[in-house]
Amino acid sequence: MSEAIREYRRELAVYCMTRTAAPVTAAELAETMESVAHSEGHPKACYAQLTGVEANGILVSLRRAGAVRIIDTVRDSAQGRDVNKWVAADGAERAPLPLPPDPSTPETHGVQLADQAGIVVDPRMSAILQAGEVMARFEAAQRARREAFERESIRLHAGVQEEVRALLEKAGMQAGAL
Numbered sequence: 001m002s003e004a005i006r007e008y009r010r011e012l013a014v015y016c017m018t019r020t021a022a023p024v025t026a027a028e029l030a031e032t033m034e035s036v037a038h039s040e041g042h043p044k045a046c047y048a049q050l051t052g053v054e055a056n057g058i059l060v061s062l063r064r065a066g067a068v069r070i071i072d073t074v075r076d077s078a079q080g081r082d083v084n085k086w087v088a089a090d091g092a093e094r095a096p097l098p099l100p101p102d103p104s105t106p107e108t109h110g111v112q113l114a115d116q117a118g119i120v121v122d123p124r125m126s127a128i129l130q131a132g133e134v135m136a137r138f139e140a141a142q143r144a145r146r147e148a149f150e151r152e153s154i155r156l157h158a159g160v161q162e163e164v165r166a167l168l169e170k171a172g173m174q175a176g177a178l
Contacts (some may be wrong), residue, residue: 004101008046011098012037013058014067018094023071023085026059027052042100044130059086067092 016032017024024032030052037047062068063086072085168174 002101005046008098008101009033009050009054010058010061011095012046013055013062014088014095015097017062017068017086017088018092021087023087025052025074025076025083025085026056027083029059029086030055036097037100040097044133046100056084059084 012033013029016029016036020032030050033055034047034050038044059068063070067089068086069089070084071087073082074085075081076083
């Protein structure tokens with residue numbers, strides 16, 4: 001992982017931590033960070049393979065810097081161990097949403113990203129997956145436009161029917177079933 005992505009994730013963690021008053025575990029922070037980055041349209045490499053373990057490492061470094069603190073420890077039955085609940089440090093100001101790293105860097109295009117198991121993602125496979133995501137967004141937008149067109153057509157058709165019915169009734173004719 002590049003230094004730019006590390007720094008981006010650190011800034012994103014600060015952003016997320018200063019936006020919530022509720023204590024969070026590292027795993028919850030990782031999910032929030034992924035959700036924020038995805039919803040903001042940041043490159044997938046910014047949040048790909050982001051785990052609770054990595055978020056915990058970020059939180060530990062932020063704790064050393066005085067930006068966050070541990071408020072509680074809870075038992076995680078899934079992991080069979082205690083995990084910390086973290087909050088932003090008292091008086092911490094709301095951090096701005098970080099900008100993603102420069103998209104021209106290879107790391108943000110999925111080149112040689114390794115997951116936790118050490119599997120390297122082939123850049124071609126990454127491109128195919130990204131192309132699939134682009135097509136899915138396009139198809140969703142087309143579907144939304146088609147549904148909007150159909151709703152508008154139904155509305156216009158109802159207006160035309162009402163106008164025709166009024167004209168026929170005005171002429172003394174039965175409108176019948178239009």
